[in-house]
Amino acid sequence: MPNDELPSDRRQEALDYHEFPRPGKLEIRATKAMDTGRDLSNAYSPGVAEACLEIQKNPQDAMRYTAKSNLVAVISNGTAVLGLGDIGAQASKPVMEGKAVLFKKFAGVDCFDIEVNETDPEKLADIVCKLEPTFGAVNLEDIKAPECFLVERLCRERMNIPVFHDDQHGTAIVAAAAATNAMRLAKKNFEDIKVVALGAGAAGIACLKMLMVMGVKRENIIMLDSKGVVHTGRNDLNAEKAEFARDTEMRSTLDAMEGADLFLGVSGPGLLTPEMVSRMAPRPIIFALANPTPEIMPDLAREAAPDALIATGRSDYPNQVNNVLCFPFIFRGALDVGATQINDEMKVACVEAIAALARETISAEVGQAYRGETLTFGPEYLIPKPFDPRLLPRIAVAVARAAMESGVATRELDLDDYHRQLKSRVYRSFSIMRNVFEADRMASRRLVFAEGEDERILHTARELIEDGHDTPILIGRPEVIAQRLNREGISIDIDAIEIINPESDARYRDYWSAYHQLMRRRGVTPDLARAILRTNTTVIAAMMVHLGDADSLICGTFGEYRWHLKYVSEILGRDSYHPVGALSLIILDQGPLFVADSQVNLFPTPVQIADTVIGAARHMRRFGVKPRIALCASSQFGNMETRSGRNMRDALDILDEMELDFEYEGEMPADVALEPELRERLFPGSRLTGRANCLIYPNAEVAGAARNMLRSVAGGLEVGPILMGMGNRAHIVTPGITVRGLMNIAALAGSNVSTYS
Numbered sequence: 001m002p003n004d005e006l007p008s009d010r011r012q013e014a015l016d017y018h019e020f021p022r023p024g025k026l027e028i029r030a031t032k033a034m035d036t037g038r039d040l041s042n043a044y045s046p047g048v049a050e051a052c053l054e055i056q057k058n059p060q061d062a063m064r065y066t067a068k069s070n071l072v073a074v075i076s077n078g079t080a081v082l083g084l085g086d087i088g089a090q091a092s093k094p095v096m097e098g099k100a101v102l103f104k105k106f107a108g109v110d111c112f113d114i115e116v117n118e119t120d121p122e123k124l125a126d127i128v129c130k131l132e133p134t135f136g137a138v139n140l141e142d143i144k145a146p147e148c149f150l151v152e153r154l155c156r157e158r159m160n161i162p163v164f165h166d167d168q169h170g171t172a173i174v175a176a177a178a179a180t181n182a183m184r185l186a187k188k189n190f191e192d193i194k195v196v197a198l199g200a201g202a203a204g205i206a207c208l209k210m211l212m213v214m215g216v217k218r219e220n221i222i223m224l225d226s227k228g229v230v231h232t233g234r235n236d237l238n239a240e241k242a243e244f245a246r247d248t249e250m251r252s253t254l255d256a257m258e259g260a261d262l263f264l265g266v267s268g269p270g271l272l273t274p275e276m277v278s279r280m281a282p283r284p285i286i287f288a289l290a291n292p293t294p295e296i297m298p299d300l301a302r303e304a305a306p307d308a309l310i311a312t313g314r315s316d317y318p319n320q321v322n323n324v325l326c327f328p329f330i331f332r333g334a335l336d337v338g339a340t341q342i343n344d345e346m347k348v349a350c351v352e353a354i355a356a357l358a359r360e361t362i363s364a365e366v367g368q369a370y371r372g373e374t375l376t377f378g379p380e381y382l383i384p385k386p387f388d389p390r391l392l393p394r395i396a397v398a399v400a401r402a403a404m405e406s407g408v409a410t411r412e413l414d415l416d417d418y419h420r421q422l423k424s425r426v427y428r429s430f431s432i433m434r435n436v437f438e439a440d441r442m443a444s445r446r447l448v449f450a451e452g453e454d455e456r457i458l459h460t461a462r463e464l465i466e467d468g469h470d471t472p473i474l475i476g477r478p479e480v481i482a483q484r485l486n487r488e489g490i491s492i493d494i495d496a497i498e499i500i501n502p503e504s505d506a507r508y509r510d511y512w513s514a515y516h517q518l519m520r521r522r523g524v525t526p527d528l529a530r531a532i533l534r535t536n537t538t539v540i541a542a543m544m545v546h547l548g549d550a551d552s553l554i555c556g557t558f559g560e561y562r563w564h565l566k567y568v569s570e571i572l573g574r575d576s577y578h579p580v581g582a583l584s585l586i587i588l589d590q591g592p593l594f595v596a597d598s599q600v601n602l603f604p605t606p607v608q609i610a611d612t613v614i615g616a617a618r619h620m621r622r623f624g625v626k627p628r629i630a631l632c633a634s635s636q637f638g639n640m641e642t643r644s645g646r647n648m649r650d651a652l653d654i655l656d657e658m659e660l661d662f663e664y665e666g667e668m669p670a671d672v673a674l675e676p677e678l679r680e681r682l683f684p685g686s687r688l689t690g691r692a693n694c695l696i697y698p699n700a701e702v703a704g705a706a707r708n709m710l711r712s713v714a715g716g717l718e719v720g721p722i723l724m725g726m727g728n729r730a731h732i733v734t735p736g737i738t739v740r741g742l743m744n745i746a747a748l749a750g751s752n753v754s755t756y757s
């Protein structure tokens with residue numbers, strides 16, 4: 001069946017996606033080094049035999065010495081591939097590779113996709129069972145009913161690892177979560193509704209069973225398959241369908257739809273007509289879940305029933321009811337507690353976690369990823385979005401808890417710890433930021449955001465309000481803020497936040513006259529002060545901090561760093577405070593790397609370099625990182641007479657006079673800093689132990705280039721830049737910052753002033 005909903009350019013795009021730059025969507029990567037003869041002898045003969053013998057003695061040790069505990073088999077015979085039908089095992093491979101990618105992307109679960117040319121259910125079950133030594137769990141996929149029921153039952157009976165048929169249970173879990181929320185909106189109860197299920201296969205049967213667990217009554221269900229209504233007069237029904245057979249005169253979908261409250265389509269494309277929809281009860285719920293083409297396109301359904309709550313299996317319409325919201329996360333939880341099966345308790349925990357998430361305010365990341373869409377709980381947002389980073393921690397923890405409580409877990413987890421671990425998987429910055437978050441929690445600070453109309457700031461403000469320890473203050477026009485909150489679906493009570501309207505704030509007079517006092521001998525007249533305090537939100541924010549109306553300011557989501565720095569330094573760079581340097585923490589796969597100074601001193605003097613080193617060491621400790629600082633230059637240890645090398649050597653002398661209690665060394669190029677073996681060859685006995693974790697550069701352009709390359713090419717995630725030397729009273733971000741980045745800066749700004757400078 002052609003995928004007639006995709007226009008030809010999108011069709012070609014999808015094919016190119018699969019073909020280029022290399023065929024398929026997956027590769028296998030080694031997780032251990034294989035660079036030396038020693039690596040070879042550990043990984044392979046003779047060393048590998050040691051691991052084999054340990055596993056022979058104790059088979060459970062396979063979890064210890066092999067990848068088994070995180071490895072899932074995605075297995076299909078291609079007999080019910082999406083709604084494309086029986087297209088065969090080979091043709092199902094793109095879907096199975098896709099499932100494997102989703103497992104990895106959303107939950108870090110490794111998968112082999114296995115397509116099997118076997119349609120006999122008993123033989124297929126035999127094959128699957130024989131794979132148990134390889135895998136920690138099995139995900140059966142796109143195997144048609146009724147064969148899938150037998151395959152699953154046999155595998156579950158014979159295997160001691162979780163076996164889950166995604167099209168049955170994954171779909172049922174997500175559909176039940178969406179139905180729970182749709183019921184609330186439609187003000188209907190599961191106990192009373194009339195359900196019509198079109199499709200009596202793997203997904204259909206499982207969804208109905210799950211709806212019955214939620215309270216739907218069997219006598220209120222009408223099921224249809226390709227031959228029409230499933231009724232007691234039929235003699236072609238398999239056991240699963242027979243359970244739902246009704247003693248009725250109804251024969252067609254049109255008959256069945258009369259007065260239906262919930263339509264559940266898990267059949268094929270275009271099978272539901274507007275006329276059928278128009279027969280439904282008021283405020284009908286229409287789940288047209290066939291993939292890729294639903295039983296009815298949402299626009300058509302809406303025309304026939306304007307008050308309908310509509311979901312499909314697709315990502316290009318609101319309310320994607322798709323098992324992708326379940327399988328990565330339920331397997332994550334099951335694998336992590338070493339569950340022997342995925343039982344009903346775990347499934348129900350999953351339903352509840354998914355449904356609850358949609359009723360909460362969306363996360364900042366989702367807001368950003370789906371900009372322009374309305375994402376507050378309601379008809380267009382019944383169910384979370386697949387990119388919602390909260391899915392992993394919430395669902396996996398709920399599943400792990402249910403597994404432990406219901407006695408199928410072989411490992412007990414501390415669930416608070418587990419939740420934290422999962423969060424650090426999703427947010428790469430989470431684990432290194434943990435110390436800072438803790439410090440932030442201990443303090444309660446007022447943070448003023450100079451660019452309070454920016455959507456990223458609004459998301460950040462919402463998160464801060466929810467976290468509850470810091471108070472955001474926004475500078476911006478209230479009507480613009482209100483409009484953007486609404487557009488972004490951010491539920492903040494606008495009356496509950498402090499907003500400084502630059503056009504009409506009552507403090508305007510106080511602020512401009514105080515600014516004038518500060519700046520009158522630097523060319524600022526009263527008129528100029530008035531004009532600046534109407535238009536320059538960085539100055540307003542800095543004056544708030546100066547006058548004690550806020551504890552810290554955050555600016556820089558647009559414009560030049562140094563433009564903001566000029567005003568921040570003029571107003572707040574007094575007493576012992578002055579900008580020392582901008583420190584960026586770049587989180588890389590290999591660990592954290594700090595880089596400075598990319599912004600403040602374009603060509604720093606040796607004294608400024610020494611100050612930057614000291615500031616960097618202090619800040620690194622805030623993150624719980626032991627400083628190993630390299631003073632970088634193109635020369636190494638005095639081998640050339642360059643200006644940058646000389647500055648670094650002079651800075652080293654200044655530092656040496658101070659008896660500092662952290663490691664620093666220089667001058668050296670970045671590779672010598674980062675490769676201890678190379679360093680040892682060039683300069684044996686250097687004071688730096690191991691790989692440097694902070695690079696201080698001789699000028700801001702080079703530091704900026706290094707920081708940008710680490711972000712753009714090495715995929716580093718930046719925390720910062722952190723403005724050092726201002727007593728944590730001001731931070732200037734850069735325009736590319738994300739909401740997560742702003743949250744990190746806000747946590748830094750929200751930590752107590754005594755712990756920061």
Ligand SMILES: NC(=O)C1=CN([C@@H]2O[C@H](COP(=O)(O)OP(=O)(O)OC[C@H]3O[C@@H](n4cnc5c(N)ncnc54)[C@H](OP(=O)(O)O)[C@@H]3O)[C@@H](O)[C@H]2O)C=CC1
Pocket residue numbers: 079080081082083084142143144145166167168171198199200201202203204224225226227228265266267268271289290291292312313321322323324
């Ligand atoms: N959104 C989601 O997350 C998911 C969506 N699905 C979708 O659900 C559909 C079914 O998948 P699955 O249950 O795995 O497949 P199965 O092959 O197990 O079941 C298909 C069912 O659809 C019925 N059917 C086929 N054609 C018609 C027709 N013309 N009129 C009425 N019923 C018909 C079949 O009837 P019969 O029994 O007579 O053959 C069968 O009962 C697919 O489109 C799939 O993409 C599936 C899983 C997840």
Ligand SMILES: CC(=O)C(=O)O
Pocket residue numbers: 081082083142166167290291313322323324
């Ligand atoms: C989503 C899915 O698994 C299916 O359509 O078959």
Ligand SMILES: [Mg+2]
Pocket residue numbers: 082141142166167
């Ligand atoms: Mg499927």
